[in-house]
Each structure stands twice: as C-alpha cells, then as structure tokens.
Amino acid sequence: MRFILMMNGTKADFAGYARWSKEDLQRNVAFMRAFSKELKDSGVFVSTEGLAFPDQAKTVRAGKDGEPVTDGVFPESKEFLAGYWIVDVESPDDAYKIAARLSAGPGPGGKPGKMPVEVRQVMSSHTDYGL
C-alpha cells in the first residue's frame, strides 16, 4: 500500500520556520536527509518533494477565452503543503509509524517539533479511475 505523508502549514507557520536559527535549520535539514536515506535503505521510499514558500503560490482558474486567471491571495488559515514523502508499506500502521518519526524531527533548540503529518493512501495510478 502506498501512502503520502504531508507536512502542511499556514503562512504564519512558514514565517516561524524562517526565523529559526541557522543551527536549528541545519539540524532539521540533516534530520530530513537522514530520514529520506533511511526510507531508501529500508526499501519503502517512493518519492519526495519540497515546495517553494507559499508567498509564491498562485491559484489558477480557467478564464474566458482559455486565458488562465491567477490569484495570489489566500485566507490566513489556509494550510499550504510544505513537502511530502510517498512510501510503499504493508499497512496503514506502518505509514503512521513513519509519520510519527517525521513528526519527532528536531525543532528549535533540538526539541522534537511534534509537527502534525497528514497521512493519506494514494492510488497506484490514474488507471484506478479508468484512465
């Protein structure tokens, strides 16, 4: 079963992260690298991506004449995806265990960040939807 582990945050959360000290940021990045490597070594890794800060985010809708209409204004409460991992594991519980390890990653001063991680099963492909 494949699951996606998502880290989400509001713009305020991102602004808070941007204020971490260099040392705290480095510790967190080192943790993330080791985490990805561990997933690869244990054979459950499928993919990972990190997203640019939400201040560059746009919402796009189809306008008249097919011209895209973009908007960069979002509610304060909007959760933005910061990054994700996709893992291939035997059970939802295995995915939750991996998510908990991610959640325990170091925050300021090296204390566990206890960041919430959203876990969802992913379809194996669009063929599940008849594509």
Next chain:
Amino acid sequence: MKFILMMNGSKADVEGYLSWNESDRQAHFEFLARFQRSLRESGEFVATQPLASPDEAKVVHAGANGIPATDGIFPEAKEFLLGYWIVEVASPERAYEIAGELSAGPGPAGVPTNMPIEVRRLVTPGSQGGQ
C-alpha cells in the same frame, strides 16, 4: 523549472463530485486522459498522483515513546489534496497556462468546472516526483 499543480477540495466538494452522473464522470476522465497525453507529448510531464478519499485521512503526531498519535477529525473547511500533477516547464506562466487547461475540464453537463488549481514551484534537490 518544476511546478506542482494541486487539486484541493473540502469533504463537501468531494461529496459533490461523487454525485456526478456516470456520463459526466466519463467525460471528465476522458478529458484528464487527453490532458495527460498532451503533457507527455509536449515533454512537460513529470508525475501525477491521485489520492484516496479524505475520509481515510489521518493526522499523525509523535506521541510519547515514539508511538504515533493519530487523529481523523478535521475542520469542515479543511482543504484536502485530491491529486496533483508535476510539470517541468520554461516559465511560471506556462505552468499557469497548463493549470488553466485543467481548470477548464468538464463538470456536470459538460460545463467547465472552473475549479481552482494551486500552483507551486518545487525546490527539491535531485527531485524525482513519483510515478
């Protein structure tokens, strides 16, 4: 430049979609298949991934002793990621154009859904993007 095009929706949005009739759904699938084919042909396709229903979503925190603490309760307004496409394009404008096409996909009775597509730049070093 790599961008992720995200379809987000609340649980109510997903319920609305599930109430579409068979021929509307079929028309939408065919549109998505054509959309994906055209991205492959233009060489801009990197990856796509549909997610399982938000009903199965869990938020995981690191609990005491590393035991994952899971929660399945979310605010009504929460936007869930329903699926994404990753594209590699020459400019943000091209990503917005592609997102506009996606937003113009047919909804009930063939009327364009005009659904908002969130567009974000990817910053992953050595990005792989899934299937």
